[in-house]
Amino acid sequence: MNDLHRAWLGVVSADHTQRAVEGGFIQLNHGKRYGVARLRQGDGFAIYSPTEKYRDKTPLRAFTALGVVADDAPYQAEPMSMGERGTIQPWRRRIEFLPVHRAALREVDLKLTRAPNWGYQLRRGLVPLEPDDFEALREVMSIS
Template sequence: MNDLNRAWLGVVSADHTRRAVDGGFIQLNHGKRYGVARLRKGDGFAIYSPTERYGEKTPLRAFTALGVVADDAPYQAEPMSMGARGTIEPWRRRIEFLPVRRAALRDLDLELTRQANWGYQLRRGLVPLDPDDFAVLREVMSIP
């Protein structure tokens, strides 16, 4: 049984996920506003990490964080360096992250992965997630 009306899946490397969880926020697509503006307070939010570190090729393919959107609107954070991409003022959302452990994609049966070429949509960085899939992730990833 699921108590959410909407849920989302963000695609973020595991090292960046740790920063987000520690800071209680999410930032997507190099800080652009459009992704985080789609979220509403109370929406479920799951993070899928294709890799351990941003820019690496070695696959991780795991769900690494879960939470609930905790604010009403995006906010702009302090300027930060993006290396060769220059300095940005990223747009973020506050997330109440739940205490969870990683879950390997290969160990889960989700509606998300039942479609042919399902992984292609992850290139957008943010995709709608079936609330029932969020419930499955919460059950599998929760720390007792």
């Protein structure tokens, strides 16, 4: 994985991250296509979870998963209920997740987090991540 050319950081609650890891996929921005369409096979993919549960305000602020994009193009999953938002057919990408443990934001020194107001860009749900930052996360999060 040292020859990684591109990497991404997705913002997903920890409970949704667990489902994604178990299913070997990622979906972003409530299943919209545009985020996952930016990913390419072989890209590194890290997940930052601001909260433990979706719509919960209690902060977690941890990196919760790492993997590599494993397919060539987005695909649409089976229709699923989004509660009061209705039914959607989310766009996803296959991810080969690595065996890792969570890393609190304060445990990791990344180029991304050194910029002023760096957290504001996380509101987009998907941001480019320096390959060196991905490798730093891999070193901190890998299960020995």
